Amino acid sequence: MRIILVGYGVVGKGVTTILAQKYAEKVKDYGFNPKIVAISDIDGAVINPRGLSPEKLEAIKQRGYPISADPEFGNPGINALEVIESVEAEVVVEVTPVNIQTAEPAISHITKAFKTGKHVVTTNKGPLALAMPALTELAEYNNVYLRFSGTVGGGTPMLEFAKRCLAGDKIKAIRGIFNGTTNYILTEMSQNQVGFQDALSSAQKLGYAEREPSMDIDGFDTACKVVILSNWIMGKKITLKDVDRTGIRDITLQTLTEAAERGNTIKLIGSIDDNKPTVKPTEIAKTHPLCVSGVLNAVTFSTEYAGEQTLVGRGAGSIETAGAVLRDLLDIKHKLANRMLNSNLESYK
The missing domain is CATH 3.30.360.10 (Dihydrodipicolinate Reductase; domain 2)
Known part of the structure; x- marks a missing residue:
């Protein structure tokens, strides 16, 4: 699964930390092979279509800003919408700061992802608070998934508990x-x-x-x-x-x-x-x-x-919220696997 990470603040760094630390474990236990192919922030982006290695992710975090100054994969000046449109990936993880006045720039990032056929995991409450019904319909129209466990309860799986345990x-x-x-x-x-x-x-x-x-x-x-x-x-x-x-x-x-x-x-x-x-x-x-x-x-x-x-x-904390992002990525992975299975079964009929 190729991932574009939009936003490199506290939660964004938590996401890269968890994916780097748990990479081998997730591949072994879940058959889940996450690759961050781009990180977009206010100064530009780092992009590697083959995936940024755990070592590179750690080096970027340790170096600090601007991330686009990375000598190997830095792309100064490119904005998130350009990254989402131009970089091939299955999922956009949107973790920019919350804006409840206009929901920007997150709502534009999410809609661009949908329109380019990418699934979205977000921890950003702004777009959901202002336009959740419309975003849900847009995701369905484009046949992609929208997941947002980290917006409610942080590391506590409130949404999943209600949807699954109380189904x-x-x-x-x-x-x-x-x-x-x-x-x-x-x-x-x-x-x-x-x-x-x-x-x-x-x-x-x-x-x-x-x-x-x-x-x-x-x-x-x-x-x-x-x-x-x-x-x-x-x-x-x-x-x-x-x-x-x-x-x-x-x-x-x-x-x-x-x-x-x-x-x-x-x-x-x-x-x-x-x-x-x-x-x-x-x-x-x-x-x-x-x-x-x-x-x-x-x-x-x-x-x-x-x-x-x-x-x-x-209800909060960078690692707890990043853990919710990981749960959402795994959920999308399972949904895609089931979709492929159902498609194969249909082809045999």
């Missing part, structure tokens, strides 16, 4: 904590009795929150994940504008203290059911399965037959 059951509702940054802030406020600003500062110092933290604390990140879950798991056709969203800026120590007196606490909960999808601070019992601490994520699927099923795990 055959009807998921009636989904509730969860989908943002580790806000969960850390609320945990600090509740357990250590520190104010919102102090808890936010602590999250920023630890690298959990960005310098400009509105994506997390105003609920946008959680809302993006609610959109993805709504469309992928529950078959809805919604975008970010359809989510009723409230962040955590107005949560005070007094609010948390009053909740604690009732044996409860406050968490930022994303909810999907028959009503309007919502993101809002919600009072829940401290004994509830969703009441997890720190940067953990948790999701509860309410099903027709199995009742409530809760999954807990880490």
Whole structure:
């Protein structure tokens, strides 16, 4: 499987690290032979149609920017759209930064990949939050796969759990904590009795929150994940504008203290059911399965037959998210193998 990697930040480097480290193991255990044939970043690209070796990938990572200065395979000035169009590959892995205003440049990268017959694995929530129904239709029209496990739950397989482990059951509702940054802030406020600003500062110092933290604390990140879950798991056709969203800026120590007196606490909960999808601070019992601490994520699927099923795990981190990319690549590999098998069976009829 030939792969074009678009974006070479924290997650992009995590992807190259995992593929380099696990290369021999994956070939042996899964018959999966991934080859990164190009890496595109803001300064240009490195391209080798035969595949960049694990040693070369490590050398590129160690050298740092600009990656296009590589003496063997560097291509300064070439942009990602040109790379996607001109380099032969089966899959584009899109891991550029999230933009929830226009979803660019990721949405252009994804649509270009589809139109050139390439499957896409992305960790970018922007295009899915703003245009998931349209992108799904475009993928189907071009007979390619779109996978995005890393957009929800990071290394915790929330999407796969619902699709595979709960297959055959009807998921009636989904509730969860989908943002580790806000969960850390609320945990600090509740357990250590520190104010919102102090808890936010602590999250920023630890690298959990960005310098400009509105994506997390105003609920946008959680809302993006609610959109993805709504469309992928529950078959809805919604975008970010359809989510009723409230962040955590107005949560005070007094609010948390009053909740604690009732044996409860406050968490930022994303909810999907028959009503309007919502993101809002919600009072829940401290004994509830969703009441997890720190940067953990948790999701509860309410099903027709199995009742409530809760999954807990880490929601972020470069290696965790890169692991989700690897799962998606393996899924596409299996889908392609089944497609070929079915095609061969049809030819014998």
